[in-house]
Amino acid sequence: MTSNIVEIDNLSFGYKGRLLHKGINMVFPRGKVVAIMGGSGSGKTTLLRLIGGQIKPSHGEVRVDGDVVHKQDREGIYTLRRKMGMLFQHGALFTDLSVFDNVAFPMRELTDLPEAMIRDLVLMKLNAVGLRGAHQFMPTELSGGMARRVALARAIALDPAIIMYDEPFAGLDPISMGVICALIRSLNDALGATSIIVSHDVKETFLIADYVYFVANGEVAAEGTPEDLMQSKLPFVHQFVHGDKDGPVPFHYPAGDYRSELLQASSGQKG
Amino acid sequence: MMKSKLMLSMLHHLRGMGHRMIERTWRLGAGARLFFLAIVYSGESFKRFHLTLREIYFTGVMSLLIIIVSAFFVGMVLALQGYNTLQKYGSSEAIGVLVALALVRELGPVVTALLFAGRAGTAITAEIGLMKTTEQLSAMEMMAVNPIARVVAPRFWAGVISMPILASIFSMVGILGGYLVAVPLIGVDDGAFWSQMQANVDFSADIVNGVIKSLVFGVVCTMIALFEGFDAPPTAEGVSRATTRTVVISSLTVLGLDFILTSFMLVV
Numbered sequence A: 001m002t003s004n005i006v007e008i009d010n011l012s013f014g015y016k017g018r019l020l021h022k023g024i025n026m027v028f029p030r031g032k033v034v035a036i037m038g039g040s041g042s043g044k045t046t047l048l049r050l051i052g053g054q055i056k057p058s059h060g061e062v063r064v065d066g067d068v069v070h071k072q073d074r075e076g077i078y079t080l081r082r083k084m085g086m087l088f089q090h091g092a093l094f095t096d097l098s099v100f101d102n103v104a105f106p107m108r109e110l111t112d113l114p115e116a117m118i119r120d121l122v123l124m125k126l127n128a129v130g131l132r133g134a135h136q137f138m139p140t141e142l143s144g145g146m147a148r149r150v151a152l153a154r155a156i157a158l159d160p161a162i163i164m165y166d167e168p169f170a171g172l173d174p175i176s177m178g179v180i181c182a183l184i185r186s187l188n189d190a191l192g193a194t195s196i197i198v199s200h201d202v203k204e205t206f207l208i209a210d211y212v213y214f215v216a217n218g219e220v221a222a223e224g225t226p227e228d229l230m231q232s233k234l235p236f237v238h239q240f241v242h243g244d245k246d247g248p249v250p251f252h253y254p255a256g257d258y259r260s261e262l263l264q265a266s267s268g269q270k271g
Numbered sequence B: 001m002m003k004s005k006l007m008l009s010m011l012h013h014l015r016g017m018g019h020r021m022i023e024r025t026w027r028l029g030a031g032a033r034l035f036f037l038a039i040v041y042s043g044e045s046f047k048r049f050h051l052t053l054r055e056i057y058f059t060g061v062m063s064l065l066i067i068i069v070s071a072f073f074v075g076m077v078l079a080l081q082g083y084n085t086l087q088k089y090g091s092s093e094a095i096g097v098l099v100a101l102a103l104v105r106e107l108g109p110v111v112t113a114l115l116f117a118g119r120a121g122t123a124i125t126a127e128i129g130l131m132k133t134t135e136q137l138s139a140m141e142m143m144a145v146n147p148i149a150r151v152v153a154p155r156f157w158a159g160v161i162s163m164p165i166l167a168s169i170f171s172m173v174g175i176l177g178g179y180l181v182a183v184p185l186i187g188v189d190d191g192a193f194w195s196q197m198q199a200n201v202d203f204s205a206d207i208v209n210g211v212i213k214s215l216v217f218g219v220v221c222t223m224i225a226l227f228e229g230f231d232a233p234p235t236a237e238g239v240s241r242a243t244t245r246t247v248v249i250s251s252l253t254v255l256g257l258d259f260i261l262t263s264f265m266l267v268v
């Protein structure tokens, strides 16, 4: 049993030739809350997909519990995924099932628990995210923030060893935000789980994370505990933590020269 | 100069054609693969039959109304047209046979399949396409639940089970429609209508062959709808195109297969 439940080793991945990750190394120790931060489009969601084995790296590897993810067959990957829970960025609730049935789904599919126990467990999970009263709603009847909380309850339905949260704080009001923050931390500590949080909310993430990785330009640009990073003099970290517009992180997706593109467009219209 | 331009445009067309051919072959292969996997992962659909039952409700039961109404009109029109021709040869009592054979052998399975593609097939494609677009299938995958076992297989079996039943209902209602036009309206003899039908409709040659056809159409239509949904690009436009393709491809395949099946059944 290694002390790191997830290890990312020299990982490279790209869509359509554009390399998104260029040799990323990360470790996620058991029982810790580790955050991955980075700008929009820096490949954070993709990184979670790589951990879950939904896509294969072009170089390097991801190991979960010592097993190389992309070398598993279908059974092997399902065995690994039973250890994981994932909160999708957009919730991904099953729209044909009620809130209750959504949370019950993994229990019904993957366990032989009796229905009475499933009922209790579902209500407990929903209570944890403050939505026990909404259990008979359909996903379309929920607000965006409520849907994400239901998705969170579903992700933790089977008390997984690894919980991946893709933007858990997006679209939450300050009160729910505080509750979810506390919930992530307490779930982690109570279950002895390892949490991977993808986020760009610096304040909340720094509050609960034990360790933080910053990704930029396909590489780990900085890493450390939140305290270290707050003190960091690295221009990149400073820019991100303080939200400066100018700095090493470009706001723009790589593109040609703005001025010449505009000129080209207007001359193209004339001609 | 002109010549090279022509060459270029021809080359362009050729390349496009080749590309489309490869694309179609690829899709055929991918469809066959999905079909194969759906069969392999069918265990769940029967062990937990309520999953399949629910889909039978959505595909089969929800298609009943359109099937019944269409069958009624088709039967009535068949009787009208049939009588018009048959009476010229003084054999208007054969109207019952004509209506029954046309329905059981051809119109029942074929029209049911066409209506099924439009009613249930599109619904399946749109539903699965949307599940893909909203990452529901990804979420299922991440929970270690196989979407083929949980989503594709129950819908597949629901379609395969529903289609012959719908086709039989179509034929029965169609015969009733034909009866209502032929006997009370036109005045063909009641007894002759039924007895001729009983004497001339053969169980294995007509009814069984009709059921075989509708089973084949059930497999094909459901599989096309499932594949198009599964294969749809995860966008609103992608899903809408996939839905259109379901109807077009299902209809053409059903009509083409019907010809092939009929020629085999008549020869053998």
Ligand SMILES: Nc1ncnc2c1ncn2[C@@H]1O[C@H](COP(=O)(O)OP(=O)(O)OP(=O)(O)O)[C@@H](O)[C@H]1O
Pocket: A015, A016, A020, A038, A039, A040, A041, A042, A043, A044, A045, A046, A047, A089
């Ligand atoms: N299926 C795909 N095909 C091609 N390119 C993709 C695909 N999914 C994502 N990308 C590209 O990969 C890059 C990273 O996407 P990803 O979703 O991982 O970003 P992210 O860091 O999660 O961003 P955000 O914070 O906005 O969620 C983006 O530039 C995107 O254009």
Ligand SMILES: [Mg+2]
Pocket: A044, A045, A046, A089, A166
């Ligand atoms: Mg993302």
